[in-house]
Amino acid sequence: MRSRGIPRILAVAAALGLGLGLSAGSASAADTIKIAVPAAYTGSAAGYGENVKAGVSVKIDEINAAGGVNGKKIEAVYLDDQCEPREAATVSSSVVNDDSIVGIVGHLCSSAHLAALPAYVREGIPAITPTATSVAISGKNKDEKGKIWSFRNVYRDDFQGTFLADYIDKVLGLKKVAVFYENNDYGIGLKEAFGKEAKKLGLTVVGEEAYKKGDQDFTPQLTKLKAAAPQAMFIAGYYPEGALIADQAKKVGLVVPKFGADGFDNADYIKLGGAPTDDTYLTAPFLAEIASPDAKKFIEAFKAKFNREVDWMSANSYDAAGIMIEAIAKAGPDRAKIRDYLAGIDTPEKGYKGVTGVNYFNASGDCQKPAFVKMVKDGKFVPAPKQMN
Amino acid sequence: MFEQQLVNGFTLGLIYALIAVGYTMVYGVIELINFAHGEIYMLGAFLTLSCISMGLPLPLAVLLAMLATAAIGVLLDVVAYRPLREAPRLAALITAIGMSIFLQNLAMIIWGSRPLPFPRQALPAFFAEPALRFSEVTVTWMQIVIYVTALALMVGLNLVITKTRTGTAMRALAQNRTAAALMGINVNRVISFTFALGSGMGAVAGVMVSMYYNTMYPTMGYLAGVKAFAAAVLGGIGSVPGAMLGGVALGIAETLGAGYISSPYRDGVAYAVMILVIIFRPSGFLGRSMVEKA
Known part of the structure; x- marks a missing residue:
């Protein structure tokens, strides 16, 4: 058309x-x-x-x-x-x-x-x-x-997804999590790795919803996820939508810790989403605060x-x-x-x-690197108080 | 949860409806699908932002943005569509797509390509608070503002179209342009008025969306434009009450589709509803069954 x-x-x-x-x-x-x-x-x-x-x-x-x-x-x-x-x-x-x-x-x-x-x-x-x-x-x-x-x-995403499931379960001790993913290669990859590890750990995925890039209205999915009463929400996507999701989640009354992967790591996440982005955890390959x-x-x-x-x-x-x-x-x-x-x-x-x-690269061109966890606190990114190891 | 989804869908639908009337009015008068209308909606949001950052209070900023986008709508017609009035319809349609791309890129140059937040300090703090609460359902003040504004604008628009001389002229033009011109109607002036009216409404939709979702970006007009166009077709293109009905129907179908059927197929559900309606009522809910003009 x-x-x-x-x-x-x-x-x-x-x-x-x-x-x-x-x-x-x-x-x-x-x-x-x-x-x-x-x-x-x-x-x-x-x-x-x-x-x-x-x-x-x-x-x-x-x-x-x-x-x-x-x-x-x-x-x-x-x-x-x-x-x-x-x-x-x-x-x-x-x-x-x-x-x-x-x-x-x-x-x-x-x-x-x-x-x-x-x-x-x-x-x-x-x-x-x-x-x-x-x-x-x-x-x-x-x-x-x-x-x-x-x-x-x-x-890779499977590493990040697995890592986040481990972190939610073992470090924070939360047991019921909602998954909200962007319907593309990135979001689906993250979501699947997360789900697989969650199953292994006994972490319950209480709801799973999708959105697509450029969407502005997330209230139907969030309303549905809220009804499942999760303790945490994993948002597998990027920051422009993530910021809106954080904002709208608060508006529909879904106030739980939010988790994201590398796609959330941008100062604009906080600028766009405002105060509701507080209590978001994300994986990062690099933390300036603990650098060489x-x-x-x-x-x-x-x-x-x-x-x-x-x-x-x-x-x-x-x-x-x-x-x-x-x-x-x-x-x-x-x-x-x-x-x-x-x-x-x-x-x-x-x-x-x-x-x-x-x-360095392995036989399929991928690399092995540690992940750190950052979080949003009072409108700023800070290293999360509890790291994985 | 069902009632909450209805409330959300109704809000979304009213916004689609506001954009859809812009499509439908222009189509009614000159039989052109003005694809640049989504960009007018986007400009409404950005111009309001610029006015606010110059220190103007919100109502004045919105009013100025409305006037400015109305002027841009008229300019769009004068520059891009009027020279092609007698050309084949496809030429004007392609020009409309061109203008859409032009305006989108112009906005990227002026405001940058990154999404910008709507300035929170310009909004009264209570907007995000719940206004009504019935057990499981909450309606925020922002949603009420959207309902009141959208419904007031549509009632006003209907009065303009049915009760005023210019409105009568618009309807005459929609029936037969040559005959209307022979009756002494200044055709170009009426068309300009139509563009101004539709663009102003689109601008209000843009501002309300950016307030409601707290974001704006130069490509936001694309998807909203396509949805509103679908709403206009669903309601019967050329019919103003039809556009309102189509917008609300589409908004609710989309929200319920995402809430109950499958969120990855959210837009698919909305368009499927549109296609079903078109199959059984080719002219939409309230469209006139049109006789193809030679």
Whole structure:
């Protein structure tokens, strides 16, 4: 009825073309090595895109200020996929067809990454996603020869879902939980892992409802969940909807601790949702309050440049860019060689020591990392008083 | 729980209805589906926000936003649709989609693409408090404000259409534009008036939604626009009371669908109801059975 995808793609392509043209003018192609950073820079997930961009840009500034890689400057090409699979598919074909791009840090959202993945695997360009946590990615990142092209330095949804169920049950001792999930790859992945672990623990899931991205009215589902009298609510989704859910839950009288995964970790969650967001717990791969000395240096640089607190997405993107640049430095600006180098980072000893801890990949390109728990208290994110271990 | 779901669905439905009258009035007069109407609704919310951040009190901010969006609606017609009045209908339809994308992106440039909260301090604190409580059912003051505003606007609109000279001219235009022009009706002025009226109502819907849900973002007009369009079709496109009925029916169907059938199929349930009605009553609840004009 109302097909608006194509004109928008054209507009975005035109804008990007303009951007690329301008940046090419400032430095000739031979002096720079390009990495693509596809993420959402417009649309409702743009807040995350800004975080990814911020983290990557701090790393690139740092590298270029120290003389670049083998005398060449690194340049990031920021491409907007709006976290939409159809936009991501378009972006992916422009990335693989641009020979000057040697690697990818992205995509941001799992559904966008999954849509872009076939092109990357087919054409052979290595990607590290700092944020896409869907389990499905691990099964779709190999080419016919079994080579992995997509890596990640973030934990998977099954880890987060399992972790949250454990935390609710073992640490907080709550026994009845309602699940409210976004009906997409991310939300369903989280929900399923959570449900499986809950069953194992004897944690009762008293109600399970879905919503979709961009919804504004959650009262029908919340009214239904409230009737099941849960002690906690797990919201498997992202912060823009999460903030509204917190607000509306209070309005329908469902006042229980709320739990979210990495998708909630954004200052806008509190700004949009206001006071009802208090008592929300979330998993985070990075906590600035308990960071290493190296990480403290990054936190300072980040604050100086952006005048705000570091969130985990920026920290993870900073590390993902760091890994990619190290691979370029060691293996040379060649897509296949970079991939081989990345695949070789397969033990903690060979791991890349970043601000989020040691990054290394297993046989399916995934990484193992600890999770921390943050919570919202009096309108601020603070480390939760009780951690998992 | 059932009564609570009805209350929630009724609130949502009234908002759809307010947007739907904008579609239906414009369709009635020039037979154009104004797809940019969802963006008018979105602009209503953002302009109110801007007025409030300039320090204006809420009622004045809403009034100014209404006038501004009414002017934008008229401008939209003058710039984009009037030059195509005699062109094939498809040309105007595509232009409408173009204007929708244009306005959406304009809003992203002006206000940024991230969702913004409605400034809480501008709202009286009691708005979020329960106003009525019958055992399990609560109705908040905000919901009552929505009911009163929406119903008052619709009664007012109906009076304008049935009792005033301009309203009579609008109905004449809907019946036959050439004959209306021959009777001395200033066609373009009446069309501008229609756009202004519909846009103003859309703006109020936008403000109320952003207050009720406490958020606004540049793409919010898309889904609301599609739903309201469905409501207009359900009620019988071209019929103002039909749009109101269609909006409320759709809102309640959607809420009950999410509450009792399956929340992943929430919108599916709403559209299924619309399709069923259209199968058995092709012109909607209150639509005239139209004879296709040559």
